[in-house]
Amino acid sequence: MSSTSFVLKPNDRSPPLNVVGIRINVLVSDTDSQSQRITLQTGEEGVGPPPHCHDWDESFYVIRGQLVFTCAGQTSVCEAGTLVHVPAGTVHAFSFGPGGGEMLEVTGAGSRAIEMFRALDREIPPGPVDVEKTIQVANGYGLISRR
Template sequence: MSSQSFVLQPGQRSPALNVVGVRINVLVSDTDSAAQRITLQSGEEGAGPPPHCHDWDESFFVIRGQVLFTCAEQRCVCAAGTLVHIPAGTVHAFSFGPGGGEMLEVTGAGSQAIPMFRALDREVPPGPLDVAKTVQVAGEYGLVFHL
């Protein structure tokens, strides 16, 4: 696949995915770039995934609010302007702080994050969380929860 330059205006984004309470807008997918994938993630206070790991690196840049990250058992409250890099295989979690928040997520080639987000949006309905279904669907993309 060869990447081509493009401009994505605010009104051109696809509708946000709902992934267990986190709104995820896909900004750059594997069909847009061979090298990276970018999502815009936002959520209300407390929203975010429990401890988990996967076989791709990811980096987050906090745009608005605060996000509590736990990486390899270290906890850090990250304000807007903070960059967090998480190597593949590292157990991590995050949750949005008071008033909610927003951040960019960047992953590289080989990441299964966006296909997993799409599957979770499609197969795990909003409402009370179906933990078994969430674990099953995420596991199909190489994500392992550490509950």
């Protein structure tokens, strides 16, 4: 598959995914581009994944609100306009700050993030999170939990 240019208007997007309380809109998927994947993620205060790592690079750009990122043991409070880059294999976590927030996530070639998000949306129902099942599903897509 070769990448081609495209325009994605708001009505062209698939419905957002619900991944353990984070609303994820897929903007560029594995079927759109070989080199990158882009999602728009929105969450309420306190929502976010536990410490984990995977074998793809990941960058986040905070659009609205505040996010607390922990990367390689260092925690930073990130306001709108902040870019966070996480190299492959780096243990990281984040949570949305007071009032919630919104960010773009960009992953590079080899990322299985969107496939994992789709599986989590499909297999983990809304409500209290079944942590063990969530970890089991995510591990199938290359995520390694570091609880």
